[in-house]
Amino acid sequence: MxxxxxxxxxxxxxxxxxxxxxxxxxxxxxEGGDTTTxxxxxxxxxxxxxxxxxxxxxxxxxxxxxxxxxxAKYPKVKVNLVxxxxxxxxxTALQNAxxxxxxVPDVAQVxxxxxxxxxLGKSLTxxxxxxxxxxxGTFTPGPWSSVKTGGGTFGLPMDSGPMALFYNKEVxxxxxxxxxxxxxxxxxxxxxxxxxxxxxxxxxxxxxxGFTTSLIWQAxxxxxxxxxxxxxLNLADEGSTKFATTWQTMISNKLLAPVGSWxxxxxxxxGDGSIATLVIGAWMxxxxxxxxxxxxxxxxxxxxxxxxxxxxxAAENGGSSLAIPKAxxxxxxxxxxxxxxxxxxxxxxxxxxxxxxxxxxxxxxxxFLGKEFPYFxxxxxxxxxxxxxADVVPGWSYLPFQVYANSIFNDTVGQxxxxxxxxxxxxxAWQEASAKYGKEQGFTVG
Amino acid sequence: MTVxxxxxxxxxxxxxxxxxxxxxxxxxWAFVGPFMAVFAFVFVAPIAYAIYLSVFRTRLIGGTSFxxxxxxxxxxxxxxxxxxxxxxTLFLLVQVPIMLFLALLVALAIDSGRLYxxxxxxxxxxxxxxxxxxxxxxxWGFMYGSRFGLIGNINDAFGVSLxxxxxxxxxxxxxxxxxxxxxxxxxxxxxxxxxxxxPRSLYEAAELDxxxxxxxIRSIKLPAIRGAxxxxxxxxxxxxxxxxxxxxxxxxxxxxxxxxxxxxxxYAYSLSFSGQQYNYSATVAIVMGILxxxxxxxxxxxxxxxxx
Numbered sequence: 063m064x065x066x067x068x069x070x071x072x073x074x075x076x077x078x079x080x081x082x083x084x085x086x087x088x089x090x091x092x093e094g095g096d097t098t099t100x101x102x103x104x105x106x107x108x109x110x111x112x113x114x115x116x117x118x119x120x121x122x123x124x125x126x127x128x129x130x131x132x133x134a135k136y137p138k139v140k141v142n143l144v145x146x147x148x149x150x151x152x153x154t155a156l157q158n159a160x161x162x163x164x165x166v167p168d169v170a171q172v173x174x175x176x177x178x179x180x181x182l183g184k185s186l187t188x189x190x191x192x193x194x195x196x197x198x199g200t201f202t203p204g205p206w207s208s209v210k211t212g213g214g215t216f217g218l219p220m221d222s223g224p225m226a227l228f229y230n231k232e233v234x235x236x237x238x239x240x241x242x243x244x245x246x247x248x249x250x251x252x253x254x255x256x257x258x259x260x261x262x263x264x265x266x267x268x269x270x271x272g273f274t275t276s277l278i279w280q281a282x283x284x285x286x287x288x289x290x291x292x293x294x295l296n297l298a299d300e301g302s303t304k305f306a307t308t309w310q311t312m313i314s315n316k317l318l319a320p321v322g323s324w325x326x327x328x329x330x331x332x333g334d335g336s337i338a339t340l341v342i343g344a345w346m347x348x349x350x351x352x353x354x355x356x357x358x359x360x361x362x363x364x365x366x367x368x369x370x371x372x373x374x375x376a377a378e379n380g381g382s383s384l385a386i387p388k389a390x391x392x393x394x395x396x397x398x399x400x401x402x403x404x405x406x407x408x409x410x411x412x413x414x415x416x417x418x419x420x421x422x423x424x425x426x427x428x429x430f431l432g433k434e435f436p437y438f439x440x441x442x443x444x445x446x447x448x449x450x451x452a453d454v455v456p457g458w459s460y461l462p463f464q465v466y467a468n469s470i471f472n473d474t475v476g477q478x479x480x481x482x483x484x485x486x487x488x489x490x491a492w493q494e495a496s497a498k499y500g501k502e503q504g505f506t507v508g
Numbered sequence: 509m510t511v512x513x514x515x516x517x518x519x520x521x522x523x524x525x526x527x528x529x530x531x532x533x534x535x536x537w538a539f540v541g542p543f544m545a546v547f548a549f550v551f552v553a554p555i556a557y558a559i560y561l562s563v564f565r566t567r568l569i570g571g572t573s574f575x576x577x578x579x580x581x582x583x584x585x586x587x588x589x590x591x592x593x594x595x596x597t598l599f600l601l602v603q604v605p606i607m608l609f610l611a612l613l614v615a616l617a618i619d620s621g622r623l624y625x626x627x628x629x630x631x632x633x634x635x636x637x638x639x640x641x642x643x644x645x646x647x648w649g650f651m652y653g654s655r656f657g658l659i660g661n662i663n664d665a666f667g668v669s670l671x672x673x674x675x676x677x678x679x680x681x682x683x684x685x686x687x688x689x690x691x692x693x694x695x696x697x698x699x700x701x702x703x704x705x706x707p708r709s710l711y712e713a714a715e716l717d718x719x720x721x722x723x724x725i726r727s728i729k730l731p732a733i734r735g736a737x738x739x740x741x742x743x744x745x746x747x748x749x750x751x752x753x754x755x756x757x758x759x760x761x762x763x764x765x766x767x768x769x770x771x772x773x774x775y776a777y778s779l780s781f782s783g784q785q786y787n788y789s790a791t792v793a794i795v796m797g798i799l800x801x802x803x804x805x806x807x808x809x810x811x812x813x814x815x816x
Binding site for chain 2: 150154157158321480
């Protein structure tokens with residue numbers, strides 16, 4: 063019962079803070095306008111020479127090495143790397159810190175789908191003021207266009223997640239299943255596998271907004287159209303329907319392991335063969351190596367199954383940028399770290415540690431493409447990932463309030479996984495609930 | 509818990525005001541002052557602030573504006589709020605009677621004096637209350653798991669297929685089971701201590717009159733602990749309406765069965781923390797507080813009326 067009261071008080075306190083900040087922010091806008099004063103490269107260098115300390119909120123594992131190297135290069139700078147949670151947990155913490163106006167980090171990891179929401183809330187610094195324009199051409203087009211949202215550049219791409227099919231070759235060989243190249247083959251393989259071994263599933267899924275939107279993306283769907291504050295939602299377009307139809311058969315035939323991703327059961331299933339494939343972003347290898355050591359040598363990578371036989375379509379799944387919250391204490395130093403980690407020496411350090419880059423130079427380098435993964439039996443997996451990155455279907459856009467929309471995904475679409483409600487109806491309910499929120503937040507929803 | 513205060517306060521307050529005073533003395537205030545300051549700071553101020561918040565609306569586009577009672581109007585027609593409220597009401601109607609009945613049974617058994625190892629029994633039943641709700645829920649969550657948990661093990665060992673306790677149809681009952689486990693001991697202790705103060709002479713008199721044990725329970729023990737029963741009921745009503753911790757912890761295990769508006773408290777929490785709708789969240793909290801107050805007060809009125 064104490065938890066309840068505490069939660070209530072916390073809500074009240076935060077709400078208080080939110081109002082105050084809103085009021086203060088309003089004053090600020092009245093006085094100084096909305097433009098950020100430019101910060102030159104010299105000023106950034108001066109900040110580095112002067113030294114100081116910055117706080118970085120990120121959960122990406124390879125940043126640890128980057129911080130060590132950065133501190134070695136600039137001895138006067140101290141970087142506090144804080145893991146404030148993964149994904150939504152961190153966004154909640156960040157939103158609350160920004161609303162409260164205290165404890166805001168200097169640099170924060172923000173996934174591409176979440177960036178528009180923060181940019182729109184005027185919580186992030188437009189990096190154009192720091193001369194981020196000079197980095198044009200440094201990053202691959204997908205991630206670079208993702209950070210350029212709402213008329214500014216609100217982050218620098220740290221990694222990207224072109225999707226691929228990760229499969230447990232041992233399980234496939236044992237049951238003589240071909241590696242699927244289309245989603246229909248994938249569904250057939252799922253049936254065959256589950257029939258051969260009732261404990262084994264082709265994959266796990268308990269309703270995951272990121273996965274669903276990525277598959278709709280690959281199918282050519284464009285359910286979210288955003289133009290400034292005008293938002294259009296259509297989760298019944300052709301691409302969304304393709305996904306809903308195929309995935310409905312997977313759900314109805316109980317071919318999906320009811321295990322949540324990132325749970326203990328998930329790691330266990332990936333290791334013991336009861337979860338045989340994952341269609342997920344190219345950042346997965348580092349997680350497999352650390353989380354599923356028992357799978358070493360058994361797993362392989364293949365291109366994403368296609369919606370149309372013979373096609374080459376791919377989508378992004380996850381992928382993050384590093385951004386600078388406006389309320390951070392040391393923006394100049396923050397930018398120095400940002401550039402170092404995403405476009406400078408930090409990139410190589412991260413790639414060596416198993417991250418998947420968003421920079422053209424690394425993606426095209428022979429050393430990167432030729433890297434053999436012992437975990438995948440010596441397979442040159444980066445070739446597949448790089449091809450997927452090039453095949454990402456253009457024109458996708460997330461909602462400017464995607465973080466909230468994803469938080470209610472299981473209220474709506476998730477129902478299709480545990481009741482008789484059709485998946486298409488779940489998507490429709492998700493669309494309606496998201497549209498309602500958009501309207502409440504002042505968007506023009508069409 | 510907050511809702512108990514108003515009736516008591518107003519009653520004592522009226523009594524004080526009714527007394528005529530000759531000379532104004534401030535000495536009393538010096539004693540009450542520190543309490544009043546803390547009370548105002550931690551109790552009155554947050555509520556006043558929540559009320560203040562509830563008449564505004566902050567949007568991503570368009571900023572903050574005064575909306576009067578719009579938020580309240582929205583709560584009363586909000587299907588998600590009412591589905592959560594209905595769920596905790598159902599929980600209240602089913603779980604609370606079961607829990608209180610079990611607690612009463614145990615208290616009477618221990619009080620009967622016929623139980624061997626009475627002290628051990630009392631501690632053992634009370635023990636779950638000492639386990640933090642988060643830990644208790646995690647523990648039960650693992651047992652409920654139909655793949656890797658106890659249920660899964662039973663299914664494997666006996667080749668049966670038990671229904672999944674974390675499915676949408678059963679999850680409320682599963683939470684009820686956890687809450688019952690947690691609070692039977694606590695309520696038992698309330699009943700037991702009330703039973704302890706019943707004069708033993710009454711039992712002797714009953715024995716002389718040839719009353720059976722059941723008659724003793726019905727005619728002496730139950731009437732004697734009516735006050736304790738009432739208190740326990742009111743605590744349980746408030747606890748049910750504020751259900752939060754157990755469903756939140758279980759949500760990670762059953763994301764589709766436990767929605768973000770499963771209980772009114774969870775709804776207020778997700779409105780505020782994922783939706784950034786602080787104003788509406790404050791409104792939901794206030795409306796729920798008032799509802800709880802009304803129900804608890806109604807039960808109290810009914811309970812005391814029977815007393816007369």
